[in-house]
Amino acid sequence: MEQKILLECHKISKDFGITKALKEVDFNVPAGRVCGLVGENGSGKSTLVAVISGIYQATSGAMEYKGAPWKPRDVMDSQRGGISIIVQEAGTIGTLTVAENIFLGQEGQFRKGFMIDYRKMNAEAQKLIDEVGIEGIRSNMRIMQLNLQQRKMIEIVKAYQYHPDILIVDETTNALSHRERQVLFDLIKRLTAEGRAVIIISHDIEEVMEYCDLITVLKDGEMVTTLKKEDATPRHIKELMVGRDVEEGFYRTDMDGYQEKVALKADNITTMQEIMNLSLELHAGEILGIGGLSDCGMHTLGKALFGEEPVLAGSVTAGIEQTKITDAETAVKNRMAYMSKDRDEESIALSAPVFENIASTGYEVNRGFGFLISRAREKKYVDTQVKGLKIRCYSSSQQVSTLSGGNKQKVVFGKWMAKDFDIIIMDCPTRGVDIGVKAEMYNLMYELKRAGKAILLICEELPELIGMSDRILIMKQGAITKEFLRSKDLSEKEIIDYMI
Structure with missing residues (x-):
């Protein structure tokens, strides 16, 4: 029996100035199927779904949805028509409540006279949260109270509220814990069982293989092929x-x-959130892996070591003189760098160009006379990273928000690598990047290790921890439960027993 096609894209092209992001792409979405979109960073995946969902207008080509021409004016128009998207970037506003975020732009449905019935809004939002299967979040909470994973789950609810016929999931799973991923995939199964369709963009090939019925490969803005799951x-x-x-x-x-010299030390530290009496030592020339479930406290640990999370008891010291680290400014002065898991909110300025993001760590070293910045030095400082890391941009003046996920992450690396820091805290550094960029980052981490740099690698992916770390510390409920030394025989199963 021939499968009903919900959406057809015919020779879709999208130009950004001289950059051709999409080149005559054909793409079909059958009812009741999960369609995977894969490709290297910059291959055009996010641009294609942005055209489908009304974020961008195609330069040329045409689309048909349920047999009729499809050309949404914007995201709201697309959602009303039955196609919703969970975007890769942050899609919530921190100062608003969960309910206000879910119904942003649709408050009119809760209006009573000149007032908004917030009790009704909160009740409807909570109903959606429960329907999706999310635990631990109340509709009257402020978004700023939630962590990255929880905020992403609210974006899922926001997209789901329209009960779309096509749900687009753009690089969402890499921000979620295992438990939250399962909630999302349970929702996807329900949607496809009802005859709806889902488009997933993911760099996790194993995940794509497990959940997608069809897999479309893009490269340099062109469609390479579409494979059935059984043929891939x-x-x-x-x-x-x-x-x-x-x-x-x-x-x-x-x-x-690694070297005996201790570069960073935590001595019985306790934080307001999650960490209790934790001690560790990071050595020069070492990659120390920190692993566990997403709520084990490892992300808070990274912030605490860098001075971004208050330490209530104990101490963090760094450098040759083991200076006490009490804030981020002191950390940077002691040659420490920190790459947050929440890249778009905490690691880069999306509205600023590549140049300003990378140059932001080099104001002291790029001074000419007095307090004046030498533009020649600054340009060399930035260009060295753009070329060395192969950041794909038409120039360093390009706004970071227009880059692919992998190239955004390269900007984060460039920002900190440019100043040659000695201690580097990396929280999920390969989140949302393709296999080619991952390989480049792993090679860079190894070169940094060989140069005597100390790297703290916080990671939710066990193969990455095992493959890159000299030692692995496993955390559970804010404490270290086990230490593993680097070994060719170390397996994921051995580690998991100490995580759960």
Whole structure:
């Protein structure tokens, strides 16, 4: 029996000035199916779904939805028509409540005279939250009270409220814990069982293989092919994405040790949230992995070590003189860098150009006379990172918000690598990047290790922890439950027992 097609895209092209983001892409979405979109960063995946959902207007080409022409004016128009999107970037406003975020732009349905019936709004929002299957979030809470994963779950509710016939999930799962991912995939199963369709963009090939019925590969703005799940393998998909044979293993293969010198030390620290009497030492030339479930406290630990989370008891010290770290300014002065998991909110300025983001760490070293910045030094400072990290942008004046996820992450790396810091805290550094960029980042981490830099790698992916770390500390409920040394025989199963 032939599958009903909900959406047809015919030769869709999208230009941004001289940049051709999409080149005559054909793409179909059948009813009752999960369609995966994969490709390297900058391949056009997010641009395609942005055209489908009304964020962008196509330069050329046409779309049909349920047999009629489809050209949404904006996201709201698309949602009213039955296509909703969960965007890659942050899509909530921190000062508003959960309910206000969910119904942003639709408050009129709760109006009573000149007033908004917030009790009714909160009740309707809570009903949607419960329907999706989210626990621990109340509709009257402020978004600023929620962590990154919880905010992303509210974005899912926001998209789901329209009960769309097509739900687009753009790089959402990499921001979620295992439990929250399961909530999302349970929702996807319900939607497809009802004859609706889902489009998933993900860099997790194993995840795509598990949940997607059809897998479409994009490269350099062009469609390479669409494969049925049964005809695809992870290796073949990766080869189609990068256009060449892909080595299966791109983690470290060495068993090199690290120096005795302690670069960073936490001595019985306790924070307001999650961390209790925790101690650790990070050595020069070491990659120290921190793992656990997303709510184990490891993300709070990264902030506490950098001075971004108040330490109520104990101390954090860094550098040769083991200076006490009490705030981020002191951390930076002691040659510490911090890459947050919440990239768009805490690591980069989306509305600023690449140049300003990278240059922001170099004001002292790029001074000429007195307090004046040497433009020549600053340009060299930025250009070295853009070229060295192969940041794909038409120039360093390009706004960061217009870059792909992987290139945004490269800007984060460039911002901190430019100043040659000695201690680098990396919280989920490869989140939302493709396999090619991951390989580049792993190679960079290894080169930093060889140069004697101390790296604290906070990570939710066990293969990455095992593949890159000299030591692994597993956390549970704000405490370290186990230490593992680097070993060729170390398995995920051994580690999981100490996480759950």
